[in-house]
Amino acid sequence: MMEKPLLEIQNLHVEFKSGKEVVRPIRGIDLKVNRRETVGIVGESGCGKSVTSLTVMGLLPEKTGRIADGSILFDGTELTALPEKAYRKIRGNDISMIFQEPMTSLNPVFTIGEQLSEPLRQHRKMGKKEIRETIISTLKQVGLPRAEQIIDEYPHQLSGGMRQRVMISLALLCQPKLMIADEPTTALDVTIQAQILELLKAIRGSNDMSLMLITHDLGVVAEMCDRVIVMYAGEIVEEAGVEAIFDRPLHPYTQGLMQSLPSNNERKGKLFSIKGQVPKPSEIGKGCAFANRCPHAFDRCFAEAPPVFSEAGHQSKCWLLDPVSKEGSRDESSIPIRS
């Protein structure tokens, strides 16, 4: 018996207006996040992974961005049509978010306490004292020493790692059902990244919470996630359980990403690399968006966008998986798959 997913996105399209041009950073994605699950969204800059998270938060820039189509169902509520006031009740309460830059994501002119009290003020009816106590205990939960002092300090007095912990405690305060972490460790040093990842693992274990982890770092995904979604040029190209993805990536893009990691190559040897670059929005034609860089592309790839092919929960948008076109094109030797 399957529990209903916490978050379910269907056929989401997002548009940005810039001048007279319309840019479509998200072109029809479907994804779901189950309760207590950690889903990783992987992709390179500009693939639409951050826009996805902002769309879920309802934080698209008001004037220029809009949801063109699709639905976002969160815990039984349809978010796309939600009035701002109701949305505000969800933000910071049911869904919270951690951002990439801990240095700029905290307001420099307010103390940690002032900033952390905000979600509690908005969503919980608590007295001042109670708020303070809750904040201190949350700060302790994320492993900040001297929580009683830090609450009255300003962001610039803290190091990057501590700030990211503060951001995490901000996201934790109202015990959300879903936490979105947008590149939470990218700006941090390796040793600090290790600390934060450990912390996130611990929190995920102790709280009844789903985590949507957005990252470009496959290593982070391998360590953290239950399920992985790979995005490319505004689309989801592959989705599977974490072991399945690492064992047997199906989409050539996912394969390319993995193979280009130095650790997956022989030392000093030539690294595998995906040729070319992410297409401009205007260059995306009818076909597969990855076709122009794909080592296995064939005629159909340029002519027609591939549908989702699914094999035991492992989904991929690639014509190679089409049993019909397979025979004609697939060259057995060309895809070295790690096992």
Added chain:
Amino acid sequence: MLDFVIKRVIQVGIVVLLALTVVFFLIRLSGDPTPLFLPPDAPREQIDEYRSKLGFDRPLLVQYGEFMKNAVQGDFGNSLRSKEDALGMVLQRLPATFQLAISALVLSLLISIPLGVLSAFKRNSIFDRIAVALTVIGQAIPSFWFGLLLIFIFAAQLKVLPSGGGGSIVHMILPTLTLAAYSIARFTRFTRSTMLDVLRKDFIRTAKASGVPTPRLIARYALKNSLIPIITLVALDLGTLLGGAVITEVVFSWPGIGRLLLQSLLNRDFPIVLAGVFIIALIYAVINFVADLLYAFVNPQIRVR
């Protein structure tokens, strides 16, 4: 903190002394005051006698040394014309100037900050466009023209407000408006653009993600961040308001420092001009100093070290 103050005091001292030096030589170049005071039929010997009595016949450097020696003790000499203590005369005009400048400043802040904030928030709306256009116009009007226009309308035609003179609140309305027109425009534009900057910041996104409602977001979060650069601008402009009110003071017969300085400049009344420069430079420096302190007060990144 203390050494910061000491350092600033020394800096202020240097700036003021240099300003005095420059103006001392400049004004000596501007001409001979004696013919302006003495009756036109005064014979040349008389003029020479008077000049030597004032010490203007000595070498310039000697005069400069003498002047500086006295100036550092707060003695700028007596007005050539009225023979009163020059510094005293300047100080006497100071309250009126302050009164006008501060009221103009308060008025501009009261109008411009809400206007700028709203304008930034409703960016590109009709409201914003009108506000932007108005502020540009506010900066484009020569202040004496605007002042005369106000007098023409409110004093001469409608006869509801006095045309000038110092004193009561009623007297202050028109000059305050005139003086504030430019600052309102400047502050509004500045508030708008800093606000736009702040609204683009990551931490605003964080606050939004915490579920903070928009009015609170602007009033509490964004405004405090914008305040920091605004304080610096306000400090700069208060200096200009104080010293640069010449035109407003002349147009509205306001008994302030700018008018005295202009008159003294025309009369070549050197001691007053120098005392005036001293006071203005000093005020300017003090304002900047206070602005720095305020800046540090509002900005915890400086305060907490």
Added chain:
Amino acid sequence: MKKGYFLAVLLVLSFVLAACTEGTAGDSESASDAKGEDGKQKDSIVIGFESDAATLIANSDVNYVTDAQIRSIYDPLIDRDGDTGEFVPVLAEEWENIDELTWRLKLKEGVKFHNGSDFNAEAAKFSIDYILDDANQSFYKSRWSDIKEVKVLSDYEVEIITSKPFPSLIERIADDLLIMDPVYVNDVGTEEASKKPVGTGPYEFVEWSRDNYLKLKAFEDYWAGPAKIKNVEFRYIPEFSTRLSAFVSGEIDMFKNVPVDSVEKIESDENSKIAETASARINYLALSTFSDGPMKDVKVRQAMNHAIDVDELLEAVLNGHGTKLTGPLSKINSGYTETDAYEYDPEKAKELLKEAGYDPESMELTLDTPNGRYPMDSQVAQAIAAQLQRIGITVNVQVNEWGAHLEKVRNREIKDMFILGWGPAFDAQSTIENLFTEAGPYSSFSEPGLEKKIYETNEMFDQDERYDGYAEIQKALVEQAAWVPLWQQSDMYAVRKDLDFKPKVDEKILPYEMSWEN
């Protein structure tokens, strides 16, 4: 830290400051008092001036604005008649000339200062000595330097002894000298006395707010009887348009120096009128013989006189407000002699220029003028330039700030021509001596023969001989075309219609002589 803090602090600050400046707070009621719209007897007047008095002590600052204000506080020994400029006794009842170096004055008895002390010979002596005392740095001193001693003969008699013949002494006394109370000045010191003056005049000092206003009230014990207008306020409004607005809106009741083009506007107002008189101040176009240029040639100077149509200037630029001048002096001057005017004759002007060896078409002259010092000065200069253009001369008008203009004149740096005014002048001597000798730069004209004659005439003690001498000089100056005489300035006052006010030739404004019609 609340967001309102900053504003609140500023607000409080401004109120504190406003409170601090209470002293300067003007009383805006006086204006409406003066209007007397409620039908009560009006007893106040507000007079607008372009600037503050430099000081309120007498005998110190040579400046019409200062003088016009303090003359209500201090009395002179001798005054001038408002129409003719003739001497009238005030605190001096009689004066006589004992010999070439000695003058005797008999003073009025029973006159009291505002503080109650008596006016006497000591006061007269003190006032003259005040000018002479170097410590006081009086700007009048140069005019009085020939005085050797003032002797008190009795309580009400003084004798003035000069170091050389000083025929114009009475003029000096009438034009410069005001009487101060020696006891008061010695008591409080000059500094205090220059802020809170005490005199014998018709009005007592009440309050002086620098650059703002001076308030006086009628002195009830005034020797000639108390003033009809009880309260006088002089208000300082530097900008003309503001002054005019203040007048139009009823804030002030009168002001001097109405520009000719505003006359109509004021006359059209049912509550206002223009009071006008020909002043003792003259305007002229000086032709510089002090620098090497065409003006050294008498024929060129004569040509200028023929080429400039003063009547047209008067009519077109000054709207007729001015009295044409033909020679060096105005008719008011004692010793004035009728001289022939140069006809407007451009052809003759060209001829004269050719005789002098100049081609008007290739002449380029510079005309210096101040701006705003005399009625329409810079406009007159531009109009003169336009007139000279008609005979082909190119004239570049150079407008100078007043201080710079005066300095240029005094330093003899002006090349060709300049506009200047002189006055108030009531006698031939000071005008001729200061304008047409090598020592006096104000017309930039001198001629050795004539200069000798001037100095000889000045020394003559016999009235008739002197006047004959001045008459000859005047004729010679006109022949020499020493300058282009323009006009006697018209002093124009904007006045409330129901104010009884008569302008005086010597520019003095005396509220004592004014009254409100009922």
Added chain:
Amino acid sequence: MNPQFLLEVNHLKKYYEIPQGMFKEKIVVRAVDDISFSIKKGETFALVGESGCGKSTTGRTILRLTEPTDGEVRFDGEDIRSLSYEKMRLLRSRMQMVFQDPYASLNPKKTIREILMEPLRVHNKYEKKERMDKIRKILEIVGLSDHHLDRYPHEFSGGQRQRIGIARAVVLQPDFIIADEPVSALDVSVQSQVINLMLELQKEFGLTYLFISHDLSVIRHMTDRMAVMYLGKIIEVGNTDDVFENPKHPYTQALISAIPANHPRESKDRIVLEGDVPSPANPPSGCAFHPRCPAAMEICSRRVPEETDFGSGHTAKCHLYQMNEKREEKDEHAVIHS
């Protein structure tokens, strides 16, 4: 002087002074604090460390982009610090630099042609006519073509820009290139392209690299020897393989263990360090790492550790090993992770 070394750095120091007002003592930030290392001709030498450890400052100081406070830098036997401005400027034709941010390191107002021509022009290399050919050739090598010549930097993607940056460094055919985080700002798929390019160029021109990075997997892939920096000091040096296989210093051990796993099934015994890197303005006493070191001993806070040699050029500065050598008080924590 060992002829096989192209670059020798001895006791290099770079201190910054931050004035604290008139009456307080200046704060001295020891960005680079007495470091020494040598780079052989043709090898790739890595400087690893977390932000603020002084690795970038070291790179800049070697090129005299900032003047060192003390120490000696010998390039090809020549003491760089003693060179005049002009001589140093000319020497730069032999040592070049590649920067981290491909957006900031190219002048936005210059075309690619101008950017690539400038080094040749200022060093007066080749005949004028020849220069264009050289530029075309180098463009081709870095994977761009002729028609890119007259474009401006903003018309290129990050990866392309970084290649332009590399082309600019290589066009003079230098002997030595300092690459300061050359791939950190790039996406994974582009990163591999740039790494490949650098490796190819090294082969083709016999280049020597000083490769500065915080990305351990990149370092492991492409460098021969490496030095680990912590708070301005080098704490471990050795062949890249040796260091990765057998890290000696507890910090190095922690650093390597912090690399995220390659595969979900890979289990890592991670050493998670406590706290953050202290400020270089106020470094801890003794061994600067001691407050965070899981193996810290009493002596660590008192004495700066000496260098211990583990053979084949692998050295580390840690009291653990000095204790061993001296056979005082054998410590069971000596090897934490192997």
Added chain:
Amino acid sequence: MTIEIPEQPGSSRPAVTPGKQSKLAFLWSSLLHSWTGMTGFIIILLLLFLSLFGQWIAPFDPMHAEFSKKLLPPMTDGHLLGTDQLGRDILSRMIAGARISVIIGVMTVLIAGTFGTVVGIVSGYFRGWLDVVLMRIVDVQLSFPFILLVLVINAIIGTGLKNIILSLAIGGWVIFARVVRSEVLALREKEFITASVATGVPRIQILFKHILPNLFTPIIILSSLQIATYIIAEASVSFLGFGVQPPNPAWGNMLSEGKDYIFSSWWLITFPGVAIMITALGVNFFGDWLRDTLDPELKGE
């Protein structure tokens, strides 16, 4: 808010400096989209046109005084905007005044801008004691209000067109020096400058080939905004009795001559005032647009 928009070479980063031809095209298309920018642009074009060809358009000789026709109200006797106190045609004087105002604005900016830029560069690029001295001088000057300073200088060197330009420039260079210095300081730290140093580009060449070209944008923006300031300042100085003097038909001067007629002949003060306002408005609009277009990060000050 920072939103990742799919990376598209060409619009990915704010530093918008397209190629030379495309730059003009880019500016033009941006102008077409901004009503303020376009308004400003049209006003400036008109102003330039008037100042270049005004003498052929003006219906009368701006200096010719016709006493019999003085103070005619607008639309009488062929005088569209009336005549002044000497009977000169106001329209013609306004047209001639456009030229003077343009000369004042542009020349002042040229002089103040050049001098201020040189000081700013020397100060910001070479630093050292010279920087300290120069910036102290700037501080000293800034502690004295602009208008008063211009007055003092005008009082010393005398009135007239050349002198007012000089005084305004002496009063105005500091702002250029300050802005340029801070720009240079920021540029010095830019990585592409370091990259040039690392390449071995000589110091002087870095200054001229790398720093200077990157200064153009801020300087042009500042200049365009300062022009308006100077035109208004000239009017103010004229009002106080200095500045350009009659009979020159500078607008400020016409205003100050005409202010005495505010009650009797309103047109004397109205038209030049409106002209100054429109000019300042246009230049400001244009400058703002330029700033927003060329340098989105410079917004505000």
